[in-house]
Amino acid sequence: MDIFQPSAMDAGGDSGILSLIESLSMLRSLVVPDATALDEPELCAHAARACVTHRDLECCALYLQHDRALVCTAHVRRDPDDADAPGAALDELAARVIADGEILRGASEVHGSLLAAPLAAAGRVQGVLVVGHPAAGRYSRWHERLLQLVCDVLTQTLEHGRLVRGQREAIAERSRALSHCDASLDAERRRRSAAESALVRESRLRDRLARLDTLTGLLNRAAFESELARALGRVAPGAGGRALIHVDIDRFRVINDAAGQAAGDQLIRVLAELLREHFAGASLLGRLGNDEFGILLEGRAADRVETLAESLCDAVDDFQFSFRGYRFVISLSIGVAEYRDGDSGEQLLRKAYSACLSTQEVGGGNVRLYREHDGKLKRRNNEAHALSRLVRALEEDRLELFSQPIVANARAPQAAAEPINYEILLRLKGEDGDLISPGQFLPIAERYGLSVKLDRWVVRSVLQTLAEHAERFDRFGYVTINLSGHSLGSRGFLDYVLEQLRHFDTTPGKICFEVTETVAISDLQAARRFIAGLKSRGCRFALDDFGSGYASYLYLRDLEVDFLKIDGEFVQGIATDSANLALIRSINDIGKILGKRTIAEHVENDATLALLEEIGIDFVQGYFIGRPEPLRNILEPERSH
Template identity: 40%
Template sequence: MKGWSIKWQVLLLALLPAALIALGLAWYFIQRGLSELDAALHNRGLAIARQLAPAAEYGVFSGNREILRRLAEAAAAEADVKWVAITDVNGEILAASGEHVALPAVADMQGLNVAVAATREALDFSAPIVVTQLAVEDEWYQAPPARRVIGRVTVELDRAPTLRAKEAVLQNGLIITAIGLFLAALVALRMSHRVTRPVLRLAQAVRQMGEGRLDLRVPEDSGGELQLLEAGVNRMAASLQASHENLQQRIADATLRLSYQAAHDTLTGLINRREFEVRLERALAGARHQGQIHTLCYLDLDQFKVVNDTCGHVAGDELLRQLSALLQARLRESDTLARLGGDEFGVLLENCDLATAEPVAESLRRTVKDYRFLWQDRSFGVGVSIGMVEINRDSGSLASLLSAADAACYAAKDRGRNRVHVYQEQDGEVQRRRGEMHWATRISQAMEENRFRLFRQPIVSADPSKGLAPHHEILLRMLSDEGELVLPMAFIPAAERYNLMPAIDRWVLSKVFSLFRECFGSEGDGPVCTVNLSGHSLCDESFLAFVHRQFELNQIPHRRICFEITETAAITNLREAVHFIEAMKARGCTFSLDDFGSGLSSFNYLKNLPVDYIKIDGAFVRDMDVDPMDYAMVEAIHRIGRVMGLATIAESVESETILERLRVIGVDYVQGEWLAAPVPLTDITGGRGFAV
């Protein structure tokens, strides 16, 4: 029954009791009918035999066979009687009637009881004939008390009618039973249908709901508990439908949001770089196949970092949002303004040639220039550098188009910022930018092929009698494809422009730490190594953790490492620089401010930078022996350092005269090729390592 449907289970439960009862009753009544037929035949034979025996007493006693014959014939005329025989006590037949058969054997001929013998075809009854009275001289006298058997009466009854009656009883019983079972099955089926139809309807409804048809409802017409179940299923379906519709709506809303977020910048609401490139591809296809002309503008904000570093990222984000709204208001509905990343924006002017686009770009530039950003009672002015390139039938790939616009934008920056620069194929500024892009590819390949090399240059005490600790500045070189050494100034600008400096700084730091550990272990001996860091690394939130991890892995004493940061990088990333310096000085590292005096800062910034050394820009040192102004600048920087308790380092010392003048001023350290040229920094097994 485990695999049966509920319909057949209910039908079986309804039919089985009725079938068992019907079969039991049929068996009872058939057995009773058959028993009654056998009993009736038996009683009939006994009655005939018992009636015939007394009647035959006189005939047997007197020897009157005629009387006996008439008695036998009269008895044989009874229904079901096959044969009647009257015998004397010795078994001799005195009279007989009917179909002659052999007399049944009687064990006790003198017995007073009726003997009964049965065969399949007949029942034989043998009753004794007993003398009950005597006739003497025509008078009857009672027999003496002792009864005497003088003969026997044998009656044979035919069992065929009884057997036929039994068969009829059995057949009728079976027919009645079959009819009863059939009627019981009809009733059970009706009951089963009445019970299972709602259940099956509910099961089908639940299955269809599971397939997604949550709008389906079942009739609530079954009554009783089934009606409660139907109502519950309908309520469940309604609840599921409402939840499904709500979920579908939420999914649709989430899909729209994800689609929007995938195509838009979360900060400004403008489309993002990915979507902008999709639209550029579409514009390029239109230009190639339909001859359309469009213009691409690449915008980079000027002085944005001043606001971001001075007032924080919240202020910078608000500035970007406000400028996005201002720029969007200056464009047509068909134009596209996108935030490409950081403070960079892209504008696609569709169906607009360069002649028409230039006034639009100029309008965008003036809008940004005239805008004043207010934040916490402070006012800031910003500008924007814009690079423009036309999109026409001859335009190259998407990458080359963006590269051209990017190069034109930075050409505008290099020409003084806050201006519009139109891309021209033979433009010298653009070609220089393209060269930086080429250098970026070469730098990446050099890193993959391990073609960077480290050099060291000593930083020595200007006055040996002071006994100042020796320093070594770690310098970076790159091997070209031809195996020639490339100086940093050839590739560092491109590395900074394309954000490759953090990876380079990490490589340099790990190599220096590894070599220092091999040469000096963790005992604390050895020179102070000065390692240059870029502004990009200072802005990298994970760089500080990387530096800590390198110290832990190599067990280098913190006091043996000095980090050198350029004045421009420190001021541009003032907050990040101060955080990094304070974190590492707390561990024992020292810091040197490189190229001091060459940037746009004033001495006021020096108060906010907790450095240990000021490295005087070589531009002032190189000619200080012949230029009084340079001499005065070096002297002023040294005096400021003394007041602040900082040691001074003069670079680009190229003659003994310059060295003597620096000693007169009191500069602490000197560095230059006249003193010691940079040499390769190799492991100690190569015969050359750190010279102490």
């Protein structure tokens, strides 16, 4: 599904990506390379023609204030034969927007849906953009955000960048107003839901309501456990063919944190309906916890139940959950436990949960059948050993800094004068001296709360090493340091970084911190606070893996980052993948509009590099550019040979 096409909320496959490309193509066409070559009416006509290329914008009218009079400067309809004047309905709606200074909706005999937004700069409304569509009820809150973004781009073009600071403040205020509006709507919905639940509770039998989960209508945990014990108590000795399934939604908290509790509730409802359909013959179906479900199947062998659970995983893998502009890829962790003679309901639940937990521990999105001797204890012992090895490595200073070059686009002006930049990478040196890749120890650090300690080590070690080689470091452009999500919200971490910068007398502008898009969005408030604290000292920031979630554009204006590091999954294979190429081109264009520079990682061959240079990506990084090597080799080249 596509965040830029709410009318396609039930669509799937590639249509979401194509709709995204269409919306972004409209935005890109708004930008005039040399705005001074056109006068104001020509600029307005250009913008109106660009708007009606979008499927939801059949007509567009631009009004500008001249000597306190509101004048229609441009009016375009998609059908070139319709050259009528805007009409009284559009004029009246524009006048109301001038008076109110906010987005308004309307309708006319010709246009079932009208939407108008102000062109505002530095607190002054200087015009109105009105769009329309023949169908009634066509526009949603998403269209308001899209239309406001169009207004922002057009205002910036008309003002020639003189009111950039004021524009950003206006956009930020508008985002806060939208967030407050969302919060108010959510609160109102919760109040209404509570009132409706109260009426239902009084109209139905109390004993039935006490057994049901109010959100999904499934059995609640207490009722499920009671019914499970009753069902197993009726089983005759030696009678098999029963299995319990435990279902858990992977990374459910990310959805709640990013989009709010209402989004999580909606996903729970959707999954409950899917479970009803998928396990139509189940003896019991219940919601066991916040994002957990239980299913009892009778008359089926465990291997058949496992196959049925795998088909559920496959169905969810093909499903993308969208909510108010947010888009999430959903996966499930499923545990299956076969009933054995003498098993109580509590024991069977514990077995299924244990199997589900084993699936989650290796990333989720899979099904696991509980077995008494499946090596789980051995794996956990191995994990404990890995944790112990990481702790010893920290104590014995057996971590090593590596670096990988980030170079400027060779086709960019003054590219030859641009210094080489470096991303700092981390490796662990085993007790035998062999290097261990981060994929083998960073997940352990995240899971067991060592990531902040690792980040502190990296920050101090990088700044100390660069201070010891200050003359060589002066030849670099900047170095980037990756930070974990735990560090952004960790109490005292920001103060620690600032203290290290002062202690080693580091030039802040040569230090760039990288945070992933997922981390930034998962705790937006903490990310903003952390970024603001370091940018006020002159440090830079890069948003890593950008584009991996299509909610990215809704947050981009609110995050004061300097660089967008495009997700390598899009970069690889762009020579043969036109969709990814179009996405990268769109990300680069939006980045330029918002004043951010772009970095493409995972550049593996000359064909990919040539396309990225042609698009205008600012910097490139990957094995084709330079492989990671110890930082000391860069700072002490005479020792590396």
